Amino acid sequence: xxxxxxxxxxxxxxxxxxxxxxxxxxxxxxxxxxxxxxxxxxxxxxxxxxxxxxxxxxxxxxxxxxxxxxxxxxxxxxxxxxxxxxxxxxxxxxxxxxxxxxxxxxxxxxxxxxxxxxxxxxxxxxxxxxxxxxxxxxxxxxxxxxxxxxxxxxxxxxxxxxxxxxxxxxxxxxxxxxxxxxxxxxxxxxxxxxxxxxxxxxxxxxxxxxxxxxxxxxxxxxxxxxxxxxxxxxxxxxxxxxxxxxxxxxxxxxxxxxxxxxxx
Amino acid sequence: xxxxxxxxxxxxxxxxxxxxxxxxxxxxxxxxxxxxxxxxxxxxxxxxxxxxxxxxxxxxxxxxxxxxxxxxxxxxxxxxxxxxxxxxxxxxxxxxxxxxxxxxxxxxxxxxxxxxxxxxxxxxxxxxxxxxxxxxxxxxxxxxxxxxxxxxxxxxxxxxxxxxxxxxxxxxxxxxxxxxxxxxxxxxxxxxxxxxxxxxxxxxxxxxxxxxxxxxxxxxxxxxxxxxxx
Numbered sequence: 001x002x003x004x005x006x007x008x009x010x011x012x013x014x015x016x017x018x019x020x021x022x023x024x025x026x027x028x029x030x031x032x033x034x035x036x037x038x039x040x041x042x043x044x045x046x047x048x049x050x051x052x053x054x055x056x057x058x059x060x061x062x063x064x065x066x067x068x069x070x071x072x073x074x075x076x077x078x079x080x081x082x083x084x085x086x087x088x089x090x091x092x093x094x095x096x097x098x099x100x101x102x103x104x105x106x107x108x109x110x111x112x113x114x115x116x117x118x119x120x121x122x123x124x125x126x127x128x129x130x131x132x133x134x135x136x137x138x139x140x141x142x143x144x145x146x147x148x149x150x151x152x153x154x155x156x157x158x159x160x161x162x163x164x165x166x167x168x169x170x171x172x173x174x175x176x177x178x179x180x181x182x183x184x185x186x187x188x189x190x191x192x193x194x195x196x197x198x199x200x201x202x203x204x205x206x207x208x209x210x211x212x213x214x215x216x217x218x219x220x221x222x223x224x225x226x227x228x229x230x231x232x233x234x235x236x237x238x239x240x241x242x243x244x245x246x247x248x249x250x251x252x253x254x255x256x257x258x259x260x261x262x263x264x
Numbered sequence: 265x266x267x268x269x270x271x272x273x274x275x276x277x278x279x280x281x282x283x284x285x286x287x288x289x290x291x292x293x294x295x296x297x298x299x300x301x302x303x304x305x306x307x308x309x310x311x312x313x314x315x316x317x318x319x320x321x322x323x324x325x326x327x328x329x330x331x332x333x334x335x336x337x338x339x340x341x342x343x344x345x346x347x348x349x350x351x352x353x354x355x356x357x358x359x360x361x362x363x364x365x366x367x368x369x370x371x372x373x374x375x376x377x378x379x380x381x382x383x384x385x386x387x388x389x390x391x392x393x394x395x396x397x398x399x400x401x402x403x404x405x406x407x408x409x410x411x412x413x414x415x416x417x418x419x420x421x422x423x424x425x426x427x428x429x430x431x432x433x434x435x436x437x438x439x440x441x442x443x444x445x446x447x448x449x450x451x452x453x454x455x456x457x458x459x460x461x462x463x464x465x466x467x468x469x470x471x472x473x474x475x476x477x478x479x480x481x482x483x484x485x486x487x488x489x490x491x492x493x494x
Contacts, residue, residue, distance in 0.1 A: 161362040167325050168375045168430065169352030253344040254326055
């Protein structure tokens with residue numbers, strides 16, 4: 001099934017990197033003053049990818065579950081923190097809520113896929129587990145960050161509406177229910193959009209990668225369909241989890257809505 | 265969860281050394297306020313703006329946390345799980361009610377979908393709503409109006425009607441007629457007076473700047489200044 005693919009040499013990478021000069025020229029001509037940021041972004045991207053490349057090389061070579069587990073843990077915490085950072089309103093337990101929901105949804109779906117769908121040997125094989133988890137975490141992160149932000153900002157902006165229900169005997173869950181629904185919907189929009197246009201407007205990244213690596217198109221498509229459903233499930237679980245955990249944090253047991261402030 | 269202490273008279277709301285600090289830099293909005301609202305009492309609450317009138321009513325409705333002191337309702341401290349039931353018995357009417365999408369009738373029906381009111385067997389009575397509306401010459405067509413198109417005064421009227429239909433024991437009124445015209449204000453006063461007359465235990469704390477309103481309704485007068493009742 002696998003055919004040969006063209007391995008890139010460093011000089012070939014350098015040719016592509018030279019294209020950044022086009023961005024630099026545009027910035028100069030239009031006086032966008034993006035030069036420094038372009039340079040930093042290019043360097044960051046290159047260094048980060050090189051690092052993960054070497055790291056994956058090592059981990060694939062070690063091929064032991066503690067190493068895989070350690071990397072997974074780090075990936076999860078970083079994803080959780082990134083998800084929380086989008087919400088510019090602080091509340092106690094914000095990062096915790098994001099990390100817990102990213103971890104639960106990402107791990108649950110990945111383990112399910114490895115055990116029941118893809119079934120490599122051993123099931124935690126880093127070549128499958130890590131890219132799979134990475135894709136799922138990345139998408140869950142987007143849903144969680146959008147949902148959490150929408151929810152927390154919504155509770156503060158729509159305070160009078162919420163309090164109007166509380167004073168008539170609504171529980172905290174009933175009082176914020178419209179905001180909860182709104183937030184979950186918002187978190188799911190990106191994956192729904194992606195699924196809607198998949199294959200028409202764009203070829204999804206993983207499928208593209210497999211095609212470049214010489215996989216049969218139908219083989220690549222089967223993988224991509226599985227991944228899309230995994231991602232959709234993780235996004236749904238993660239978003240619902242993050243919004244509900246935030247709900248418990250921005251309201252109190254006494255059915256009050258906390259007054260929250262912008263992060264400094 | 266049933267909350268028998270909340271629904272049975274005698275009606276008595278007590279605050280012991282209520283303290284509330286908020287804002288940045290933190291400022292004491294309520295300074296150890298002691299109060300007792302007994303059955304049948306009608307309190308007019310006045311004081312300069314910024315004295316803490318709204319803060320006090322919000323604290324009495326458990327909408328904001330206390331930084332000191334405690335509340336008792338009918339002699340019992342308030343348990344967190346009983347707070348929706350307490351709020352259904354002691355309703356705070358906010359000054360600027362927000363209307364959801366939907367008709368006026370949808371607004372009036374809203375609370376009956378919630379757990380506490382369903383458990384308590386409360387049912388929306390359209391005929392009672394219409395009875396009230398007849399007083400101000402409004403009828404079925406008013407119930408079908410989109411609520412978000414109502415004027416500020418009409419919103420206050422709808423919010424008051426919604427609260428009254430829930431038959432609370434205590435109404436905490438934060439300038440409930442501030443956006444109403446004279447005719448609407450009279451309707452509101454009449455509704456409140458009838459609600460009070462229905463059960464002698466019912467009581468109210470009413471924040472108003474209108475002297476005539478204070479005298480017409482109140483049996484007791486509290487004056488709040490710089491976070492204290494004087």
